[in-house]
Amino acid sequence: MLLKKNNSLDCILVGSKKVNEKKFINEDNESFEELASLAYTLGLKVVDTILLPIRRISSSIYYGKGQIESLKNKASLVNAKIIVFNDEITPAQYKNLQKILEKKSIFDRTGIILEIFKNNAKTKESKYQVELATLQYMLPRLTRFWTHLERQMGGTGTRGGPGEKQIEIDRRLISSKISKLKKDLEKIRKNRHIQASSRKNIFRVSLVGYTNAGKSSLLNSLSKPNTSYVQDKLFATLDTTTRKIENSRKNKEFLLTDTVGLIRDLPHNLVASFRSTFEEVKESDLILTVVDSSNDIKIISNHIQTIESTLDSMSINAKNNFLVFNKVDKGFENEKIKYLNKKYPNSIMVSAKDYVRLDVLLDKIHDVVKEKxxxxxxxxxxxxxxxxxxxxxxxxxxxxxxxxxxxxxxxxxxxxxxxxxxxxxxxxxx
Ligand SMILES: Nc1nc2c(ncn2[C@@H]2O[C@H](COP(=O)(O)OP(=O)(O)OP(=O)(O)O)[C@@H](O)[C@H]2O)c(=O)[nH]1
Ligand SMILES: [Mg+2]
The missing domain is CATH 3.30.70 (Alpha-Beta Plaits)
Incomplete structure (x- = not known):
């Protein structure tokens, strides 16, 4: 919504380069690449990327004053109206930066993720979940540049230039909208619970994983009809889809649930909003973590850690869990296979796209079903x-x-x- 205000979707990505810490620079490149795919997913065009050296984070504007001034000039030079910060900007920093950067739209990583979620939400529940998280994020960041709010909240009746008074009105509107959304979501959650309990008498398997790992593809390939939404974009799926996987093998059908993708430092408002979605995962008999094995070994390990800690934070115990390394069709080297097998013995390599070893995966699932x-x-x-x-x-x-x-x-x-x-x-x- 904020984006529509700008005709141009050209943006500049801004990251930090910590001086004197070589290790950090590597890690930063990785997260910077991730930011670029997030921007791409949102439909932004990255016209420049800047790594600013940072010694000490300024509590008022995050970077140095001179750095922000030259950033502003650079953005004007390339005519980029959107500036995306890789690091998390506090509400106070956000407001101060907005003052200096004037009419440019400012996002941090969280803001970008929220926008993507907003674009991808399809059902009533996910729309409400995302709206709740977005409003909670916006509330402390309200400045006079959030004028789109007036439209979003259905008009506030003031036509004059939005000033402090307008912000006060917006703030109250947002707060009451937040409590209404919470109530509505609670109703939906109760309903979902009733649906879930009607499925109690069949073995339930959930697919979790980093965004873009191939969870929806796997659900499709295992259940044949191609209706689950697959896209080479981040957070393609926001709604859980459950399908019954029937099988010629006796008594071994099970329900397979696809879930919203996770990402490092997923905005905590979003995690909270999607908590009810993950209740379904919590109640499942087997949780499979799908991993994109075409990434570097280091990224693979980071992704796995992200999934583990996110599930942990929702007190989800991935009992009987095993890893599904997907996309093995994508230039897989023997060395890598050996390494992953050794490091993650309880795992299996598949390709959802080329239907490679899906029968072995089914056998492995059936073994767990059989244990019961x-x-x-x-x-x-x-x-x-x-x-x-x-x-x-x-x-x-x-x-x-x-x-x-x-x-x-x-x-x-x-x-x-x-x-x-x-x-x-x-x-x-x-
Ligand atoms: N080469 C290859 N590509 C795959 C495979 N599985 C999925 N993909 C591709 O990876 C991209 C992401 O696939 P999705 O199934 O949407 O991934 P997801 O985990 O559901 O992603 P989110 O819903 O965003 O969390 C798509 O472009 C798929 O075509 C595979 O086995 N091999
Ligand atoms: Mg998906």
């Missing part, structure tokens, strides 16, 4: 051939004893399915 199997003996009288057929097609039959009165069948399967079949037998009996 129980063994029971069912007793049937002879008039229940339809149930006998079901038993053979859906459960594993260990032994069978036919007598003149009935048939005793020892089966192995998920407790849920065995119970379901037992109920059917009772119904038939009754």
């Amino acid at each position: 199997f129980i063994i029971e003996e069912l007793t049937l009288s002879y008039d229940k051939f339809s149930i006998i057929n079901q038993i053979y097609s859906r459960l594993e039959v260990i032994s069978r004893k036919d007598s003149f009165k009935n048939i005793k069948i020892k089966v192995s399967g998920s407790p849920q399915l065995i119970n379901k079949i037992k109920l059917e037998i009772e119904e038939k009996n009754g």
Whole structure:
């Protein structure tokens, strides 16, 4: 929304180069590249990138005054109306920078991520979640340049130049909108909970992972019909999609859920807003972390750590978890395979795009499903051939004893399915 104000989407990326710390410079390049893909995802055109040396962070404008002045000149020179800071800018710094940089739109990494989420939200729930996070982010940063607010909030009735008074009105409007959104989201969350509990009797698997790792592609490839939204852009998916993965193998169907992608330092407002989405992950029986294996080893390890710590922060215990290294079709070297296998023994390499080793992945999932199997003996009288057929097609039959009165069948399967079949037998009996 803020972007529409500018006709040009040309932007300058600004990062920090800490002096005297060589290690930091490397890391910074990596996060800088990530910022460039975030900007690209948002549809911005990066016309220049600047790494500013920084010795000490200024609490008022983050960088030095001279640095910001020359940044302003540079932006005017290349006619860039948008300036994107890689580092997190506090509300106070934001306001001061906005004063110096005048009519240029300022974003930090969090602001960019919020804009992307805003563009990609499709369902009511994700729209509300993103709006809530955005308003919470905006509230302390309100300056007279947030004029788009007037339109967004449905007009505030003032036509005069937006000044302090206008900001006060906006602030109150935002606060009341925030509480309304929270209430609405709570209602949606309760509803989601009811839906989720109706799925209790089937094994549930969730896909989590860094944005762009290929979670939606994997869901598509495992479930065939290509309807999950796949894009080479960050945060393509904001809504959870669940599909039943049926299989010729007996009693081994499961539900597979695709989730919103994660990223390093995901804005905490967003994490909080999407918490209910992750409740579904929390309740699943198996969590698979999908990793883009075409990245450098160091980036791979950073991504895995990000996923672990984000799940941790939501108290999600990735029990039985294993890693799925995706995109192995993309120039995979033997050395890398060896290294990853050694470092992450509980993992599997696949390609969602080329359907490579998806059968091995399914086997691995089925092994976990199977761990929950129980063994029971069912007793049937002879008039229940339809149930006998079901038993053979859906459960594993260990032994069978036919007598003149009935048939005793020892089966192995998920407790849920065995119970379901037992109920059917009772119904038939009754
Ligand atoms: N080469 C290759 N590309 C893949 C593979 N799987 C996914 N991709 C590509 O990677 C990009 C991201 O895929 P998505 O499935 O949208 O990734 P995601 O994890 O759902 O991303 P978010 O929804 O943004 O979190 C797309 O361009 C896919 O075509 C794969 O196995 N090999
Ligand atoms: Mg996706």
